[in-house]
Amino acid sequence: MFDVRRCTREEGQSTVEWVGLVLMLALLAVAAAALVGARLPGTGLARAIAQKLVCAAGPDRGCDVDDAELVAEYGPELAAAVRRHVPTLVYEEGMRAVPVDFRDCRADPCSMAAASGEVAASDDGLPVTLYVHVVDCRGRAASAVQEGGPDCSGERSGRLYLQYWAYYPGSRSWRAIPGGAGHHRDDWESFQLRIGPGGRLARASSHHGYNYDGGSSSWLSDAGVVERSAWGPDRGRYFISGGSHAGRAFELPGPRHRWTPGRLVRLVPVEAVARSPAGARSFEVTPPWRKRVYRDPEHPGTE
Numbered sequence: 001m002f003d004v005r006r007c008t009r010e011e012g013q014s015t016v017e018w019v020g021l022v023l024m025l026a027l028l029a030v031a032a033a034a035l036v037g038a039r040l041p042g043t044g045l046a047r048a049i050a051q052k053l054v055c056a057a058g059p060d061r062g063c064d065v066d067d068a069e070l071v072a073e074y075g076p077e078l079a080a081a082v083r084r085h086v087p088t089l090v091y092e093e094g095m096r097a098v099p100v101d102f103r104d105c106r107a108d109p110c111s112m113a114a115a116s117g118e119v120a121a122s123d124d125g126l127p128v129t130l131y132v133h134v135v136d137c138r139g140r141a142a143s144a145v146q147e148g149g150p151d152c153s154g155e156r157s158g159r160l161y162l163q164y165w166a167y168y169p170g171s172r173s174w175r176a177i178p179g180g181a182g183h184h185r186d187d188w189e190s191f192q193l194r195i196g197p198g199g200r201l202a203r204a205s206s207h208h209g210y211n212y213d214g215g216s217s218s219w220l221s222d223a224g225v226v227e228r229s230a231w232g233p234d235r236g237r238y239f240i241s242g243g244s245h246a247g248r249a250f251e252l253p254g255p256r257h258r259w260t261p262g263r264l265v266r267l268v269p270v271e272a273v274a275r276s277p278a279g280a281r282s283f284e285v286t287p288p289w290r291k292r293v294y295r296d297p298e299h300p301g302t303e
Contacts, residue, residue, distance in 0.1 A: 065127070065266050073269035074134055082132050085162055086262030087191055087202075087238040087249075089128065091119075093257040095242030098122055099166035099189075101129045101268065103278050106186070108170045116257050120264040128260045130191075131270040133288060135161040135297045151296040159196035161297035164238075165270060165288045166190065168245050186283040189245045191238040194231060194297070202234035204247030205302050213250035229300045236262070 070079035089099075098113045098121075105111055105126055113122045121127050137152035137159050171187035192210075194201045203210045212232035237251040273279055274289035286303065293299040 065264065067267065069269055069272065070132070070267055073272055078134055078136065081160070081195075082134065082162055082267060085193055085195075085200075085234075085236075086130070086164065086265050086267065087234075087236050088262050089260040089265065090237055090239045090251050090256055091258040091260075092240065092242040095240070095258065097168055097242075097245070098128045098260065099130060099168060100126045101266075102167045102169075102186075102281075102283075103273075106169050111169050114258070118264075119258060119260050127266040128264065129167070129266045129268060131165040131167065131268050131273065131288060133163040133165065133270045133294060135163070135295075137161070137297075149295070151298075156298055159194055159297075162193040162195070163270075163288070163293070163297070164191045164193075164267075166240075166245070171244055171285075184284050186285045187245050188283070188285050188287055189240070189247055190288070190293075190302075191247060191249065192293075192297070193234060200234040201231040202249035203230045203232065204238060204249045206246040206248065207244065208302060210300065210302065211246070211248045213248055213252075229298065 067079055067083055070082055073079075074082065091098075094115065096112045096115050097108070098111055098119055100111045100122060105122070105124070110124045110126060111122055113119045113128075119128065135150045135152070135156075137150070137156045139158075166189045168187040168189070170185050190205045192203050192205075203212055205211075210230035212230045232249060235250055237249070239248045239251050241247070270288050279287075279289060288294050292301065292303060
């Protein structure tokens with residue numbers, strides 16, 4: 001058996017170079033598959049190799065789920081930041097839906113999961129999924145508005161924005177009926193982070209606006225009468241209401257009935273999805289890559 005402890009300096013260097021080459025090829029295969037929106041033959045193996053090598057290179061990051069797509073899209077440093085800051089999803093009592101990958105599920109039944117306890121997948125075995133979008137306005141990445149690119153002007157400069165997007169096949173208000181008023185297909189909600197000199201702040205989409213801790217201060221924003229930024233200190237929690245999936249970034253005191261730890265959430269770079277044929281699909285609710293906040297991370301509206 002090969003004993004790595006007996007490697008010479010030259011052999012060790014060659015091994016590192018070989019590992020780096022394999023990792024690069026594996027990530028290129030994953031990125032190519034994401035670009036065309038297909039699961040090509042051998043892609044699963046390439047993704048598995050990339051994930052194992054990434055985990056071996058940074059065992060402190062945790063490897064509960066496959067993050068090879070994140071590394072292919074953002075590079076190791078940003079991918080690690082995206083994974084590190086995934087919030088714990090806390091669901092309202094009685095809620096059974098979980099966010100899923102729309103490419104695998106676009107009907108309510110396949111998004112249903114256990115009604116209590118720790119939840120990592122739907123009853124159909126689909127993993128709890130969040131789409132990720134990164135707007136990096138730090139250092140050389142910071143610039144004024146560029147055609148087709150992110151807005152890093154003004155107060156945005158020097159900040160890193162992480163957007164976690166949740167997709168549900170359907171949404172309804174407390175008094176809605178399927179197919180009736182208050183009910184619609186395709187629901188996109190988000191938990192967003194702003195990381196910079198002022199610390200780490202969070203907000204969550206709620207109906208027509210953004211929310212932090214709920215209460216009467218959010219009513220006008222929820223109704224779409226006013227727009228507000230609603231940033232508040234990040235607590236690492238994303239509370240999700242049943243039915244409408246409206247969110248807040250502050251978990252109110254009380255027992256927790258149902259949740260998904262951030263380390264168990266599958267993360268998908270939304271940039272790769274937007275470039276693929278899947279990005280051209282139609283939705284009743286505007287998908288992330290067509291929203292204004294996708295390019296302007298400080299936008300106070302959710303349209």
